[in-house]
Amino acid sequence: MNCKNILVICTGGTIGMVCDKLSGALRPASMHDFEHILPELSDTATTATVVAFQPLIDSANVSPSAWSRMANVIYKEYEKYDGFVLLHGTDTMAYSASALSFMLENLQKPVIFTGSQLPLGVRRTDARENILTALEIAAAEDAEGKAIVPEVCIFFENTLYRGNRTTKRNAEQFDAFRSFNFSPLAQAGVHITYYPHRVHYPDWSSPMRLRTRIDEHVAILKLFPGISPETVRAILGIAGLRGVVLESYGTGNAPTAQWFVDALKEAISKGIIIVNRTQCAQGAVEMGRYETSLPLLQAGVLSGYDITTEALVTKMMYLMGEHGNDNDTIKRLLQTNLCGEMTIS
Ligand code: ASP
Numbered sequence: 001m002n003c004k005n006i007l008v009i010c011t012g013g014t015i016g017m018v019c020d021k022l023s024g025a026l027r028p029a030s031m032h033d034f035e036h037i038l039p040e041l042s043d044t045a046t047t048a049t050v051v052a053f054q055p056l057i058d059s060a061n062v063s064p065s066a067w068s069r070m071a072n073v074i075y076k077e078y079e080k081y082d083g084f085v086l087l088h089g090t091d092t093m094a095y096s097a098s099a100l101s102f103m104l105e106n107l108q109k110p111v112i113f114t115g116s117q118l119p120l121g122v123r124r125t126d127a128r129e130n131i132l133t134a135l136e137i138a139a140a141e142d143a144e145g146k147a148i149v150p151e152v153c154i155f156f157e158n159t160l161y162r163g164n165r166t167t168k169r170n171a172e173q174f175d176a177f178r179s180f181n182f183s184p185l186a187q188a189g190v191h192i193t194y195y196p197h198r199v200h201y202p203d204w205s206s207p208m209r210l211r212t213r214i215d216e217h218v219a220i221l222k223l224f225p226g227i228s229p230e231t232v233r234a235i236l237g238i239a240g241l242r243g244v245v246l247e248s249y250g251t252g253n254a255p256t257a258q259w260f261v262d263a264l265k266e267a268i269s270k271g272i273i274i275v276n277r278t279q280c281a282q283g284a285v286e287m288g289r290y291e292t293s294l295p296l297l298q299a300g301v302l303s304g305y306d307i308t309t310e311a312l313v314t315k316m317m318y319l320m321g322e323h324g325n326d327n328d329t330i331k332r333l334l335q336t337n338l339c340g341e342m343t344i345s
Contacts, residue, residue: 004082004139006048008041008131009073010034011066011096012056013089015114015130018121028056029120037121040132046139048085059089059096059115064214064317067096071103074111075210083110083138083147085131090115090168090176093154097163099314101152101339105209106202110138111152113163117174126174130156133188140192148194149185150202151340160186162200164311164341167281180282181306181343200340213321215242218313222247222279229259236267243316244274245309246301252276252285253292261295268300271327275334277304277312284345302334307342315341 010016010029017026018033034041034050041048051073057066074084088096097113104111114134116127134155140148152163157175165182186194202208217240221232236244244267248254254276268274276285276296284306287297304312315338319330337344 003044004046004141005080006046006083006085006135006138007073007077007081008048008050008085008087008135009070010050010052010056010087011059011062011070011089012053013059013087013091013093013115014119015087015089015116015127016052016056017119019119026119028052033121038128038131041135046135048135049081057089059092062089062092062096064099064216067099067103068212068214070096071100071210071212074100074104075208078109078208081109082141084112085134085138086111086113087131088113088115090117090156094163094166094168094177094308094310095314097152097154097166098308098311098341099318101164101311101341102315102318103211104152105211106206107152107208108147108150108202108204109208110140110147110149112138112160113152113154114156117172117176126157133158133192136192137186140194146204148196149199151185151200153185155188158188159184160188162340164314164339165308167308167310169281178281181284181308182340211318211322214317215320216317217242217320218245218316219243220245220247220309220313223249223254227255229263232260232263236263236272241272242320244272245304245312245316246274246276246296247279247309248276248285248293248296249279251283251289251293252278252287252296252303253290254296256292256295261299264296264301265299273302273316273327273331273334274300275302275304275312275316277307277309284343286345302331305342305344311341
């Protein structure tokens with residue numbers, strides 16, 4: 001087996017922190033720290049090169065421009081490396097992984113996000129295991145020399161998930177992520193077991209394309225019993241708003257009060273695209289199943305099927321950025337599975 005070159009892009013988060021010996025405070029890790037704490041970073045099978053964002057960012061501060069930076073680094077270095085590992089804070093990792101899955105169109109190499117709940121340099125850290133296994137996955141190839149998982153993924157606590165299917169669901173335990181509507185792509189134990197039948201494969205004959213145009217005029221409208229007309233109208237009335245993730249109940253149900261239905265209809269008539277996504281972690285939207293979702297269907301609200309909020313927000317931003325005011329194309333693509341982000345039932 002030839003030695004694989006992996007680019008590790010450290011963006012920040014807990015995983016990029018070490019405890020300063022003198023002050024005892026957490027500070028961003030340097031290249032020296034990485035090599036010192038993780039001497040196994042490079043071995044005979046893998047050569048890892050680490051580059052870091054300056055400054056490193058807590059992922060609560062990640063924005064579309066940071067996604068664009070991440071995607072641009074990968075695009076620029078694409079030919080030089082066999083795979084990429086992104087070290088990223090866990091808080092918004094699912095958003096970044098979703099965004100990159102759309103920005104790196106027709107990806108043919110692994111892009112593996114990982115992070116940790118405890119900083120790199122502390123004794124019980126989960127960072128070492130996560131980084132080393134992410135590197136192995138980023139370097140894994142099949143008998144023909146093709147990447148086993150040519151996708152944007154999240155590897156965390158022994159499990160490899162499709163990035164645009166994940167959600168952070170635990171702020172305390174090491175297994176911080178879940179993919180409620182799609183089974184893992186691999187499981188790491190004594191061996192790493194891959195599930196190739198679940199992998200989303202690219203068109204190997206055409207190149208990867210970079211798509212970094214983003215339109216941020218998107219909002220989330222989360223329903224709750226007692227939500228007022230003022231709240232709904234204020235959100236739908238935001239100047240320049242182009243897309244709304246409607247977080248509904250159960251299989252996509254919502255209040256049938258006339259003021260609510262009228263507010264949605266008015267927004268849609270102004271060209272705002274509204275997509276229905278359930279507040280439930282697991283399951284899909286099925287508009288028309290209950291009487292309480294029929295008015296949404298009739299008003300022109302689109303189904304988000306079983307997509308995560310993270311994937312839907314970033315997909316809307318990406319489609320609106322790429323396709324400008326062409327709402328028909330945006331709506332059509334919102335109802336299309338682009339890179340494994342949803343199952344159309
Ligand atoms: N606040 C940190 C971040 O998301 C938490 C973490 O890294 O897990 O950047």
